[in-house]
Amino acid sequence: MSDIINILPDSVANQIAAGEVVDRPASAVKELLENAHDAGASKIQLIVKDAGRTLIQVIDNGCGMSDSDARLCFERHATSKIHKADDLFAIRTMGFRGEALASIAAIAQVEMKSKLHDSELGTHIIIEGSDVKEQTTCACPNGTSISVKNLFFNVPARRNFLKKDSIELSHIEEIFKRVALINYQTDYTFHSNGKLLYDLHAGNFAERISQIFGNSHREHLCPVNEQTDIANIQGYVSKPEYARKTRGEQYLFVNHRFIKHPALNAAIEKAYADVIPERHYPSYFIHISVDPSRLDVNIHPTKTEVKFIDESALFSILRAATRKAIGQFSLATELQFNPIEEVDFPPAPKGYIPKPPQIHYTPGYNPFGSTSSHSRSAQGAPIKSAAPVDPKWTSFFDIKSQTESKPDTLADKQTTIESPAVLPSEEKPSPISQQTPCLQLNNSYIVSVMPSGLLVVDQQAAHERILFERLTNRKSPAHSQQLLFPVNCQFTPADAEVLNELLPDLKEYGFEIGSIGQTTFVVTATPTDVKESELQPFFDQILVDYKSSMIQKFNNRAQSLCRSLAHQMAVKKGTALQQTEMQQLVADLFCCQMPTVSPSGKKTMAILSPEQLLS
Numbered sequence: 001m002s003d004i005i006n007i008l009p010d011s012v013a014n015q016i017a018a019g020e021v022v023d024r025p026a027s028a029v030k031e032l033l034e035n036a037h038d039a040g041a042s043k044i045q046l047i048v049k050d051a052g053r054t055l056i057q058v059i060d061n062g063c064g065m066s067d068s069d070a071r072l073c074f075e076r077h078a079t080s081k082i083h084k085a086d087d088l089f090a091i092r093t094m095g096f097r098g099e100a101l102a103s104i105a106a107i108a109q110v111e112m113k114s115k116l117h118d119s120e121l122g123t124h125i126i127i128e129g130s131d132v133k134e135q136t137t138c139a140c141p142n143g144t145s146i147s148v149k150n151l152f153f154n155v156p157a158r159r160n161f162l163k164k165d166s167i168e169l170s171h172i173e174e175i176f177k178r179v180a181l182i183n184y185q186t187d188y189t190f191h192s193n194g195k196l197l198y199d200l201h202a203g204n205f206a207e208r209i210s211q212i213f214g215n216s217h218r219e220h221l222c223p224v225n226e227q228t229d230i231a232n233i234q235g236y237v238s239k240p241e242y243a244r245k246t247r248g249e250q251y252l253f254v255n256h257r258f259i260k261h262p263a264l265n266a267a268i269e270k271a272y273a274d275v276i277p278e279r280h281y282p283s284y285f286i287h288i289s290v291d292p293s294r295l296d297v298n299i300h301p302t303k304t305e306v307k308f309i310d311e312s313a314l315f316s317i318l319r320a321a322t323r324k325a326i327g328q329f330s331l332a333t334e335l336q337f338n339p340i341e342e343v344d345f346p347p348a349p350k351g352y353i354p355k356p357p358q359i360h361y362t363p364g365y366n367p368f369g370s371t372s373s374h375s376r377s378a379q380g381a382p383i384k385s386a387a388p389v390d391p392k393w394t395s396f397f398d399i400k401s402q403t404e405s406k407p408d409t410l411a412d413k414q415t416t417i418e419s420p421a422v423l424p425s426e427e428k429p430s431p432i433s434q435q436t437p438c439l440q441l442n443n444s445y446i447v448s449v450m451p452s453g454l455l456v457v458d459q460q461a462a463h464e465r466i467l468f469e470r471l472t473n474r475k476s477p478a479h480s481q482q483l484l485f486p487v488n489c490q491f492t493p494a495d496a497e498v499l500n501e502l503l504p505d506l507k508e509y510g511f512e513i514g515s516i517g518q519t520t521f522v523v524t525a526t527p528t529d530v531k532e533s534e535l536q537p538f539f540d541q542i543l544v545d546y547k548s549s550m551i552q553k554f555n556n557r558a559q560s561l562c563r564s565l566a567h568q569m570a571v572k573k574g575t576a577l578q579q580t581e582m583q584q585l586v587a588d589l590f591c592c593q594m595p596t597v598s599p600s601g602k603k604t605m606a607i608l609s610p611e612q613l614l615s
């Protein structure tokens with residue numbers, strides 16, 4: 001048989017390679033915007049027609065190209081960004097593979113004008129399906145203007161795969177947002193079919209978020225700011241009460257690059273596990289800065305997937321930083337849009353082995369153990385103190401000063417990483433004295449005063465939060481009270497099976513339950529917050545909640561059980577509370593790690609300043 005192998009011409013090879021890099025107009029937009037950014041542009045214009053089918057134009061005022069570079073940039077593996085293989089681990093630009101323009105030129109009609117800042121004249125080049133049709137000198141502004149016309153003109157199969165214009169445009173818009181969000185020091189405009197969609201001015205990250213997503217985001221977000229040896233983390237996460245039923249605005253960037261990283265995305269979501277309802281998702285805009293040598297961006301042609309050397313440590317840092325931000329800032333009424341300083345992350349020293357941060361905390365108490373500071377609720381159930389009340393609470397603590405102070409670094413604090421630990425009470429001063437008088441409104445809300453304003457606490461949501469943290473942070477089996485008369489409860493065979501599974505957990509939480517027969521259980525002891533007369537509906541509800549959270553694959557079994565128990569055991573709206581009970585409840589709430597939201601994401605309190613009340 002004669003030889004059958006031949007080397008494909010460059011134009012065909014480029015067309016094949018283009019399939020990886022440019023699969024729809026949005027991917028060409030991404031490459032062109034990134035090139036403009038890499039060229040150091042301070043102003044970038046994006047113009048599209050027919051959702052990028054007929055025209056994608058990007059105009060920048062970046063460094064521009066010389067005549068020969070303008071020709072060379074359309075060759076495959078032509079790049080000014082790396083020179084040798086080692087450079088792959090010191091990448092600070094968006095591009096480096098030198099294949100975007102070659103790919104685009106292989107599947108479109110491209111016209112480019114480019115001029116170096118110190119040149120009199122620029123270059124005009126026309127290239128179609130990898131064929132250079134024309135190259136001339138021309139008068140043009142500093143920088144580069146590149147027009148990509150009739151994308152896929154020579155690849156009908158690809159063209160036919162394109163979705164309708166509205167969908168392709170929304171992909172372009174998403175790409176534009178990703179690039180513009182993190183390059184907040186650059187001016188951007190975006191026109192589609194002659195209409196101005198975005199006009200963004202240089203500013204800080206927070207300003208860019210509100211330019212793109214609207215001013216309401218000021219109220220929705222809390223700042224995250226954490227500096228560690230492994231990474232610097234800056235950005236904003238949504239307050240728990242603004243979680244949504246869909247995963248919407250979730251933006252994770254590393255070294256100015258938008259990335260998709262399921263584990264890190266999960267780290268952020270995990271931080272919200274006990275502060276938002278199930279199947280709700282937070283928004284976030286997080287920028288991770290790491291030493292480029294500890295990051296591999298070359299694992300995927302579009303570079304949205306990356307690999308970190310310190311992945312598991314980063315997971316912990318991100319989760320803890322997010323949690324700290326939610327805990328510290330969710331009370332602040334509006335985000336302070338202060339300029340964000342650029343992080344210049346120092347390279348890790350040679351041979352450096354990163355250590356994940358350690359957890360150091362003292363679990364302060366046995367949730368059902370202390371009986372000394374009990375007071376009786378209206379139903380006779382005692383509301384117990386989460387931590388001994390510090391007698392030194394004489395001066396008030398202004399919550400605002402807490403929200404405005406710069407968060408300590410994880411390394412300094414050495415607090416929570418994996419565990420939702422409660423800080424020891426001496427490290428967590430209550431912003432309110434336990435002697436401060438309280439009033440009860442509609443038997444549902446506790447009203448008190450703080451230096452920064454009027455405090456209104458939702459008694460049910462607050463008690464849920466307190467109980468939830470006691471249950472989850474418990475270090476030994478909870479105390480329980482023996483019932484005078486054991487109570488029998490009856491379940492369906494299926495429910496009885498689930499309950500059997502839960503018995504060991506329930507025992508830990510202070511329930512003593514034995515099964516008698518297939519579907520009957522006898523309860524002999526319960527925690528003190530549970531009413532003996534309502535045990536059957538109590539367990540029915542626990543089973544309903546538990547089954548539904550398991551169906552939804554809410555993956556933390558203990559957490560969903562605690563959430564349900566806290567919900568059931570909490571003092572209800574409409575229950576009259578005595579003065580000491582209200583004071584205790586408020587004091588306990590401020591000892592919580594996440595005092596501002598219930599485990600199901602409901603706000604537990606509001607602080608109204610005189611200005612807010614009187615404006």
Ligand code: ADP
Pocket residue numbers: 031035036038039060062063064065073078079080081094095096097098099100101102143144
């Ligand atoms: P890469 O970005 O991976 O280097 P590209 O094919 O996107 O590869 O671009 C090739 C080269 O062309 C770049 O390395 C850069 O030197 C030059 N270039 C592309 N776009 C621009 C631009 N807008 N301004 C200046 N130079 C550019």
Ligand code: MG
Pocket residue numbers: 031034035094095096100101
């Ligand atoms: Mg590029």
